[in-house]
Amino acid sequence: MKKIFFYLLLFSLILSANQPYKKITTNNFITSLDLYKNTLYVSTDKGEVEIYNTNTNKKIGSIKLDSINDYFGNKLLPKVFHTHTLDGKNILIVSQDNNSGSKISIYNNKKMYEVKPNNQTSMISKAYFIDSDKILFGSLSNEISLYSLSQKKMIWHIQPSEAVFSDLIFDENTAISTTEGGIIYLIDLENGNIIKSLEGANFDNVYMLASAKNIILSAGRDKTCGIYDKVSGNFKRLETDFLSYAVGISKDSTLGAVSLNENNDILIFNTTTLSRIDILKGGNALPNTIIFIDNENIISGFDSKSILFWKIGDKK
Numbered sequence: 001m002k003k004i005f006f007y008l009l010l011f012s013l014i015l016s017a018n019q020p021y022k023k024i025t026t027n028n029f030i031t032s033l034d035l036y037k038n039t040l041y042v043s044t045d046k047g048e049v050e051i052y053n054t055n056t057n058k059k060i061g062s063i064k065l066d067s068i069n070d071y072f073g074n075k076l077l078p079k080v081f082h083t084h085t086l087d088g089k090n091i092l093i094v095s096q097d098n099n100s101g102s103k104i105s106i107y108n109n110k111k112m113y114e115v116k117p118n119n120q121t122s123m124i125s126k127a128y129f130i131d132s133d134k135i136l137f138g139s140l141s142n143e144i145s146l147y148s149l150s151q152k153k154m155i156w157h158i159q160p161s162e163a164v165f166s167d168l169i170f171d172e173n174t175a176i177s178t179t180e181g182g183i184i185y186l187i188d189l190e191n192g193n194i195i196k197s198l199e200g201a202n203f204d205n206v207y208m209l210a211s212a213k214n215i216i217l218s219a220g221r222d223k224t225c226g227i228y229d230k231v232s233g234n235f236k237r238l239e240t241d242f243l244s245y246a247v248g249i250s251k252d253s254t255l256g257a258v259s260l261n262e263n264n265d266i267l268i269f270n271t272t273t274l275s276r277i278d279i280l281k282g283g284n285a286l287p288n289t290i291i292f293i294d295n296e297n298i299i300s301g302f303d304s305k306s307i308l309f310w311k312i313g314d315k316k
Contacts, residue, residue: 017265017279017281018278018279018280018281018310018311018312018313018314019281019282019310020280020281020282020308020309020310021309021310021311021314022057022308022309023282023306023307023308023309024040024052024057024306024307024309025305025306025307026042026044026050026305026306026307027044027046027048027050027305028044028045028046028048028050028305029044029045029046029303029304029305030042030043030044030045030288030289030301030302030303030304030305030306030307031043031044031045031079031080031081031082031288032081032082032083032288032289032301033288033289033291033299033301033307034082034083034084034085035054035291035293035299036085036086036087036088037088038053038054038055039051039052039053039054039060039088040052040053040054040299040307041083041085041091042301042307043080043081043082043083043093044079044080045079045080046077046079047064047065047066047067047077047078047079047080047095048062048063048064048065048077048080049062049063049065049080049083049091049093049107050062051063052307054293054299054309063091063093063107063112065077065078065080065093065095065105065112066078068096068097068098069098069099070098070099070100071099071100078095078096078097078103079095079096080093080094080095080096081094081095081096081102081125081126082094082125082126082127084127084128084129085129086129086131086132087132089108089109090106090107090108090129090132091106091107091108092104092105092106092127092128092129092135093105093106093107094124094125094126094127100123101123102123102124102125104116104117104124104127104135104137115135115147115149117135117137117145117147117154118153118154122139122140122141122143123139123140124137124138124139124140125138125139125140125165126138126167126168128168128169128170130146130170130189132149133148133149133150134146134147134148134149134155135147135149136168136170136175136189138165138167138168138177139165140164140165141159141164141165142159142160142161142162142163142164142165142177142179143157143158143159143165144157144158144159144160144168144175144177144185144187144192145157145158146175146189146192155192156191156192157192158187158192158194160177160179160185160187160194160197161179161181161183161185163179163180163181163183164179164180165177165179166178166179166180166205166206166207166208167206167207167208167209168209169209169210169211170189171211171212173188173189173190174186174187174188174189174195175187175188175189176209176211176216177209178206178209178218179205179206180204180205180206181205182199182201182202182203182204182205182206182218182220182222183197183198183199184197184198184199184206184209184216184218184228185197185198186198186230196233198216198228198230198233198235200226200235201218201220201224201226201227201228201235201236201237202218202220202221202222202224202226203220203222203224204220204221204222205220205221206218206219206220206221206226207219207220207221207243207244207245207246208245208246208247209247210247210248210249210256210290211230211249212249212250212251212252212253213252213253214229214230214231214253215227215228215229215230215249215253215256215271216228216230217247217248217249217256217258217271218247219244219245219246219247219258219259220243220244221243221244223239223240223241223242223243223244224237224238224239224240224244225237225238225239225240225244225247225256225258226238227256227271227274236274238256238258238269238274240258240259240260240261240267241260241261241262242259242260242261242262243259244258244259245259245286245287245288246258246259246266246286246287246288246289246290246300247259247290248289248290248291248292248298248300249271249292250292250294250295251292251294252295253271254270254271254272254295255268255269255270255271255277255292255295255312256268256269256270256271257269257280257290257292257298257300258290259286259287259290260279263281263283264283264284264285264286264287264302265279265280265281265283266279266280266283266287266290266298266300267279267280268280268298268312277312277313278310278312278313280298280300280308280310282308282310283300283302283306283308284302284304284306285302285303285304285306286302286303287300287301287302287303288301288302288303289301295312296311296312296313297309297310297311297312298310298312
């Protein structure tokens with residue numbers, strides 16, 4: 001009976017497989033995506049942020065970074081780790097610097113301005129505009145900092161633990177970070193105090209976080225997507241078939257998305273019941289970013305030159 005049930009479930013999931021309705025092919029390999037309205041900023045591995053209009057699929061611009069030197073003095077194009085914008089005018093860029101360091105830049109009106117945060121002792125891998133003046137940093141040594149552009153100094157600077165940094169996101173009032181140990185830290189953006197820590201869903205490295213309203217999702221090395229209630233700290237666990245590298249959440253927090261298996265499929269699920277809603281097919285490498293445009297449309301970038309678009313529930 002159990003075998004019959006398993007095969008029926010497997011068959012139903014195969015039938016529900018969803019193919020992308022649209023694709024963007026980039027010039028370089030993708031490291032991450034940032035969506036502002038209908039403009040998609042694509043961080044790449046060859047010193048360029050490629051910019052696309054998601055309505056037309058057309059490339060509408062690019063931000064090209066200067067070459068850097070490696071340890072041996074060889075010139076190379078820097079890898080762009082992360083980009084972020086709040087207004088579509090000021091683009092925050094985290095990129096590789098000379099001798100494998102990191103550089104923080106702001107691109108505005110065709111000009112590049114370097115930001116040099118003090119008290120930062122480790123390579124920065126994530127940075128976000130909190131507002132027009134403040135930038136949130138996350139470094140590999142698990143140092144989390146808030147920096148003021150106008151004052152040119154750190155407002156606060158903490159190290160939640162000595163574990164290696166994995167990911168950093170933020171919502172209206174809270175920075176949310178995680179490490180190789182699977183613990184999630186909620187940090188007050190105003191003063192840097194740790195509000196609480198969440199743990200139990202993942203027992204190994206958490207690769208990525210996503211948050212909306214009171215729900216936090218964690219994608220982990222232990223083939224588990226954690227679903228936390230940010231207020232109560234209660235959690236649920238959704239098992240995947242392979243290492244969970246990427247995760248995303250809808251703006252109303254009702255839908256989650258997580259990398260599912262070695263075929264680079266993405267599972268869409270209900271964050272309350274954990275019921276499986278859809279499987280998104282077509283990925284040709286590991287997904288590195290999953291973005292819900294709304295509850296019907298979703299975008300994912302992969303460790304390749306592919307950006308795919310799906311309509312949730314659209315079976316072909």
